[in-house]
Amino acid sequence: MRAAIRSGGAMDVPCGTCTACCTGSQFVHVGPDETDALADIPAELLFPAPGLPDGHVVLGYDDRGHCPMLVDGRCSIYDHRPRTCRTYDCRVLVAAGFADDEDVPVEISRRATRWRFDHRGESARMEQAAVERAATFLADHPEALPPEAGRPSLTRLAALAIEVADLFVDAQPDVVGVRAALSAALAQMRDSSAWRR
Ligand code: SF4
Structure with a gap:
């Protein structure tokens, strides 16, 4: 965990079929350098991140608390998901x-x-x-x-x-x-x- 926290690298979490962090009414921060994720997420789903410099955005959630990129129980942009998702480890x-x-x-x-x-x-x-x-x-x-x-x-x-x-x-x-x-x-x-x- 220390290595991932310091590097911003991905965690190897055995999530299985769990999507709790995609369905828990959470904003997902996306940094301006995350060009892959930004290219795959429709612009209308992204909002300026409060308290952060221009270019930092957040991906919101729907009225069920689900990330809009979660489709049929799976992340539709998994290979290009934001750093926040790749580093998260409950x-x-x-x-x-x-x-x-x-x-x-x-x-x-x-x-x-x-x-x-x-x-x-x-x-x-x-x-x-x-x-x-x-x-x-x-x-x-x-x-x-x-x-x-x-x-x-x-x-x-x-x-x-x-x-x-x-x-x-x-x-x-x-x-x-x-x-x-x-x-x-x-x-x-x-x-x-x-x-x-
Ligand atoms: S972008 Fe993908 S991994 Fe991240 S919260 Fe949304 S559905 Fe889950």
Whole structure:
């Protein structure tokens, strides 16, 4: 997950037939560099992305909460789907302890809460516990978020928690330390528009 979060690369998620993230009333951000996706999505379905520079757009959803590119239960532009879709991994919500939060769309929550993690050992168990503590800290201390973090969704907050989890393995860092670590992490993300869902 860390590698995908930093690179904006695709996640290899065993989604099977699940389309929860396509049917969960979510806006899909599309960056100006995503020429493939932009060429395949009808312009009338795209709207300026709030709070982002010109050229950043969002793909909306219909009155059922479904992405309009979902046709007969499948993504009709799968090979050219936006980066937001390629990087999305609902397991981050589980890692952070957010999967059953009331702000998570019910379709995604229903699927995400079925994931179970196996830990290779005690250090892995401690690492995941640190992710949960980091996520709780970020949710409780919005002042720890630097301005460039924007107003993150729970998914993005979970991704940011993964980025700073090392600080929480055997310590309880303060707001200043977490904020500095988040700034450094955001600067490292090749494309910080990823994980914006
Ligand atoms: S573009 Fe495709 S993968 Fe992305 S939300 Fe829409 S249907 Fe799902």
